[in-house]
Amino acid sequence: MPKIYYNGVLSVLFASCLLTCVNCNADSNDKLNYDYIDNKVNQYSTSSTAKNDVDIFLKTNQTNVDNSNRSGKSIRMESTPSYLPQFKDSMEETGCGFGYPNGLSVYAEEINASEVQFGEFSWTVKIHNDEPFIGTGALIAPDIVLTAAILLRELKPENLIVRAGEWDIGSVTEVFPHQDRSVKLIIRHNEFYGVVNNIALLVVDMKFILQPNIRTLCLPSPGTIFDYSACKTTAWRPATNNRPQQTHFQIQPRHKCDQRLPSPYLAQDYTLDESLMCAIDENLQNSSILNTGAPLFCPIQGAMNRYTQAGIVIGSINRSESKTGLFVNLTHLMPWIFKQLGPRQTDLKYYLP
Structure with a gap:
């Protein structure tokens, strides 16, 4: 190395x-239990009602998804829908930074070697406003996104939306849905200029609900x-x-x-x-x-x-x-990050291994 x-x-x-x-x-207890997830996904994919449940969910929420792109309002998912596998406890115990190398898709599909599989690296979020795509960031706590300050020049928080759990931006058929949140605060490094100290935090209006395709990065x-x-x-x-x-x-x-x-x-x-x-x-x-x-x-x-x-x-x-x-x-720049997260009492388990 x-x-x-x-x-x-x-x-x-x-x-x-x-x-x-x-x-x-x-292979230890503090690692993500891949067998558990595989079993749950298999149970879900073989369920006779699984496809109908997904179809009903998508039809019910399609209007909200479309409107969130235009109006800037969050889609407020209070918990993982009951018909989806429940992983919350397992994820809370394992901590930050765990990838899922084989992805989470229940569909048999071959993808390009350079293409990220669904749920493989589930901390990357998409940032947008009236434009469908501005850039991306990393989820480091359920309500905190880390990104580049240069991305946010002259942008106001009330105009920004963060989408977690996104994979195929041309589709909403993933088995685990994405979640949208409005941004309520942008924290830029006070010595950012040019490309120096090019760092910012986005604080969203409501915490993301962690699920297999929405996790935090260490x-x-x-x-x-x-x-x-x-x-x-x-x-x-x-x-x-x-x-x-x-x-x-x-x-x-x-x-x-x-x-x-x-x-x-x-x-x-x-x-x-x-x-x-x-x-x-x-x-x-x-x-x-x-x-x-x-x-x-x-x-x-x-x-x-x-x-x-x-x-x-x-x-x-x-x-x-x-x-x-x-x-x-x-x-x-970690001292600056700690200085911002400390007063917010952000739990260390979300971003420290």
């Missing part, structure tokens, strides 16, 4: 002209070791694909970022600001498929299928010899 060194000098970066961003405008904590060489991010490209795609990244040591990034991203001494980091697409082909605000998450060593968020997507820098992603360095 490569070692990452965070030795930078605070700098002012003027790099927006070079940034390519798809959506800037528009944040970096002291003593947690994660694999910098096997990180991932997911992204929708609404114009061409309704389902999210995943891209694998290797976080680079800071001195390599200094070499890879164009000079407008660097300070006068040609070093990268400590609030930023870079990573390369290991396939060198998908780094342009990025959603600003999306989490860059990495496997926690010694914990199967468990992840912690290492960064926040800002965008990609396309150069002839490489494709490099630019990300917020979340480890550096």
Whole structure:
């Protein structure tokens, strides 16, 4: 595992002209019990009334779903519908950051290797307003979303909607429904400028109800070791694909970022600001498929299928010899996050492993 060194000098970066961003405008008891979920999903999928129940739910809520996109009102789901498998207790006990590698779909369907399966990484949320897609973020508590501040320039909270549990943005036929919430507060870093300290929290008007396709992601904590060489991010490209795609990244040591990034991203001494980091697409082909605000998450060593968020997507820098992603360095900004969450008495279990 490569070692990452965070030795930078605070700098002012003027790099927006070079940034390519798809959506800037528009086996132990503490692990997730996969056998339990498989059994529940199988029971549900073989039920004679399952399909009818889903059809009834969709017909009943279709108007609300459509109206939520236009009016900005939340769809208030007080609990997981009774006809769906009940996972709440199991999820509460396992904690943050658990992915479901085989997905949660009850439908036999082959998907592209780069396509995210339904429920595989269930912490990514979609942010929209009158525009159907602004960007994405990570759910770190039932009422808190972590995203990039640059995504929210000149936007007011009352105009924003956060959708959790989304997968296929062209369909509402997933077995577990999505949930919408209105944003009541935007908390931006008070020293955000350019792309420096590019971090913000969204506080929604009512807590999301956790369910298999809506979970929280862990944040970096002291003593947690994660694999910098096997990180991932997911992204929708609404114009061409309704389902999210995943891209694998290797976080680079800071001195390599200094070499890879164009000079407008660097300070006068040609070093990268400590609030930023870079990573390369290991396939060198998908780094342009990025959603600003999306989490860059990495496997926690010694914990199967468990992840912690290492960064926040800002965008990609396309150069002839490489494709490099630019990300917020979340480890550096954790003191700011703790300062915001502490007074809100946000339970640590939602975002610390």
